[in-house]
Amino acid sequence: MKRTLYLLGTVAALMAITFSSCRKDPLKDMTEEESRIYITNHDSQANFTSYNTFSIVDSVAVFAGGSDAAKKALTTYDKQLISAVTTQLQQRGYTLVSKSAKPDLAVNLTRIDNSYTNISWNPGWWGGAGYWDPGYWGFPGGGWGWYWPSYYTVYQVRDKQTAIDVFDLKNPKGDKFTAVWNALWRGSGVWDTGNVNSMVQASFDQSAYLTRNK
Structure with missing residues (x-):
């Protein structure tokens, strides 16, 4: 009977290992496009058909390193962003004008770089002595205890965002x-x-209300 239980347990373990090795990790198997998140929000009181004109910034504000001070940039990426947003708004019926022409809408573009490097400290599995006290190892009496050297782990978080x-x-x-x-x-x-x-297309696609066209 013991052999039967052992055999069944072994078979079950092998099946579990086989199943887990064949199962896909949903996060690991995501494509780069599937990992991206597009968050849109709007003022529910706004009447988007009442606006006629818009103006857009001529560069992109960049926040990096946790600083509150923004730097202006006009990279190839920034130029493409300005162009793509302009095209989408024009397709929605809005007219591009200069900022001196008193536009109805103003469009700001921002890139945020929250990437940073940090150090974590791990003193051990939970810092307790566990079941085996020092007396077990031939050090009886008081005063003895356990010591864990400090373990440091350096890790980097990369979080880049773009806002319209x-x-x-x-x-x-x-x-x-x-x-x-x-x-x-x-x-x-x-x-x-x-x-x-x-x-840009994905953001406007999930914002059908953002249009002057009735």
Whole structure:
């Protein structure tokens, strides 16, 4: 009977190993495109058909290293981003004008780099002595204890994002302009120039209300 139980246990273990080795890791098997997240939001009180014109920034603000100070950039990526957003808004019925022409909408573009390197400290499995006290190893009496040397792990987090913010210049509230629509991209490849058009398209596709066309 013991042999039978052992055999069944062995077979079950082998089946579990085989099953786990064949099963796909859903995160590991994701493509770069599938890993990207497009978040859009809008002011529910905004009437997007009431706007006629828009103006867009001539460069992109870049925040990096946790700094609150932005730097202006106009890389190939930034130029493509400006062009793609402009095209989408024009296709939605809005007219591009200069910022001096008092546009109804203002479009801001921002890149955020939250990448950083950090160090973690691990003192051991949980820091306790466990079952085996020092007396077991021939060191009886008080005063003896366990010591774990410090283990340090250096790790890097890479989190790059891109944001599109559209503000209502037509209806200021005091000295404030309301953001009527924004989009945020996160995930792999969001700073790759070759992905810009598809990412802009995806953001506008999930914002059917953002149009002047009735």
